[in-house]
Structure formats: structure tokens, C-alpha cells
């Protein structure tokens with residue numbers, strides 16, 4: 001087996017996803033970190049030429065950093081599996097379970113992992129049965145306030161905080177811009193947390209917890225990608241036993257989905273200290289303002305070195321397969 005610095009690494013980013021820009025920034029950051037350690041990196045923008053390139057000249061190892069459906073819903077992982085290319089990150093079956101928020105939340109529920117109460121409905125139901133009746137029934141069930149989001153989204157695109165029923169139609173429209181099915185979820189007041197998971201030769205562990213204080217109600221797109229707008233605290237600003245419960249929930253969710261190598265759980269810890277999992281991301285953001293690199297730094301780990309170890313692990317997995 002080659003040492004990882006001699007493996008040519010394809011850092012895959014971009015695609016036509018709404019999170020294209022974020023992904024390109026993630027890809028650039030990881031590629032730079034790898035090059036600083038002497039690795040040979042090809043930066044690829046996922047497009048119609050990518051498969052042809054790999055079929056004529058197979059990648060030695062792929063690091064997929066495509067966010068959103070294009071990278072995280074399991075289709076890209078399926079293609080990498082079909083092509084027998086070693087890659088860092090989760091296999092297709094796990095991505096499929098974790099990506100779609102309605103599927104993921106049902107799965108978490110089956111594993112007794114706490115996730116906010118929700119209703120998910122496709123656009124056709126609103127059209128065929130009358131939006132106002134459907135929304136009234138949903139509010140009867142969940143109450144207000146709610147968070148409305150696309151089931152297949154990311155970077156808080158199309159996510160709205162809804163305090164009164166007259167705000168719901170606009171929130172639904174915003175969510176339907178990103179996905180055919182909308183998720184209406186009970187709003188949880190408390191502290192938002194990101195828990196980054198790393199699964200390397202020493203097993204699965206949670207990196208130091210980060211609490212997130214955005215300027216508004218939600219950790220939205222601007223709050224994520226405008227440096228200085230959001231306040232991060234690491235370890236999370238919580239009582240140690242509440243932090244511990246959140247870490248246990250995040251680890252349980254990573255395992256329940258069968259994710260591997262890396263992931264990031266987004267949670268809210270409510271004012272009683274109960275953790276509520278919002279989602280687990282199979283391809284966590286790696287931009288300058290992203291949480292995963294912050295968590296690695298807090299653990300005293302170097303981004304490039306960590307990715308190289310995961311590259312080595314992916315190459316070994318392929319040999320065993």
C-alpha cells in the first residue's frame with residue numbers, strides 16, 4: 001500500500017447544486033490543506049465529464065465534498081461504488097437514510113433518538129386537498145412556532161421560522177423551491193450545537209462540541225458564510241452533563257444511519273438540557289467558516305493530516321473489499 005502522500009487524491013466539489021459555491025470553498029480548503037502536506041491533488045468540479053475521466057483513468061482515491069442532494073443523497077456514493085473507486089465518507093445506503101430529512105427523522109424515531117415532532121407532505125397534497133385545510137390540520141397537530149424546511153436541502157436554504165399561521169404559505173413556497181416535499185417541524189428553543197464525528201483508526205469519536213449563536217432566530221445562510229456574524233463557543237456553552245447527553249445522541253445518530261469516516265450532527269439542546277437531533281450531514285462543510293475544521297482545530301488535529309488518514313483508510317477498505 002502506498003503512503004497516502006503518494007496517492008493522487010481527487011477532491012470532488014461543485015456540481016449544479018444550490019450549494020455549489022459552498023462546496024467549491026470546501027473543496028479548495030481541503031485541497032490546499034492536502035497540498036501543504038505534499039499530497040498530489042486533482043480538484044474536480046462534478047459535471048458531465050467526471051465519469052468519463054474516471055472510466056478512462058480511475059481515481060486513486062476520491063474525497064467527495066459536494067453538498068446537498070448532488071453529493072449527499074447517496075447517488076454520488078452509488079456511482080463511486082459502481083466504479084469501484086475508493087472514497088472518503090459514507091456509503092450510498094447510509095447517505096440515502098441520512099439525507100432526506102423525512103426519512104432520516106423516521107429512522108431516528110425508530111432508534112428512539114430524539115428529533116423534533118414533524119409532519120412531511122408533498123406539494124401535490126396541498127394542491128389536491130387544499131392548502132389551507134392541510135395547514136390548519138398540521139398546526140392543530142404541531143402547534144406554533146414551527147420551522148419549515150425542504151426535506152432535501154442544506155445550508156438552511158429554504159428554511160423559515162414560522163410564528164403565526166399567516167406566515168406559513170410564504171414559508172412553504174420558500175421550501176418548495178428546493179424540494180417537492182416540505183417538512184414542518186416543531187421549533188425547539190435552546191442552544192444550537194454542532195457535533196462533528198471522526199471515525200479513524202482509533203474508532204468513532206465526537207470532536208469537541210461547538211455551540212452556535214447566530215444573530216437571528218436561525219443559523220441561516222448569511223450567518224453561516226459571513227465571517228464574524230455568528231458566535232461560536234467550543235466546548236459548547238452548556239452544563240457538562242447536557243453536553244455529554246448531546247454527544248451521546250450525536251454518536252447514536254451517526255451509528256443508526258451507518259455513516260462512516262466523518263459526519264456532523266446539527267442539534268438543539270432545549271432549556272431542560274434535552275438534545276434534539278435536527279439532522280446529520282454526511283459531507284460536512286469545510287469552508288473557512290465551517291464547523292468541521294473548527295472542531296478539528298479544537299481537538300488539536302490538522303485538517304490536511306486528518307483527510308490523509310481518511311484517504312489511507314478508504315484505500316485500505318477497498319483492498320479488503
Ligand SMILES: Nc1ncnc2c1ncn2[C@@H]1O[C@H](COP(=O)(O)OP(=O)(O)O)[C@@H](O)[C@H]1O
Nearest residue numbers: 147153154155156157186187188218219266278
Ligand atoms: N426544529 C428546529 N428548532 C429550532 N431551530 C431549527 C429547527 N430546525 C432547524 N432550525 C434552524 O435552522 C437551521 C437549518 O436547519 P437544518 O435542519 O439543520 O437544515 P439544513 O440542512 O439546511 O442545515 C438550523 O441550523 C437551526 O438554526
Ligand SMILES: [Mg+2]
Nearest residue numbers: 155156266279
Ligand atoms: Mg443543518
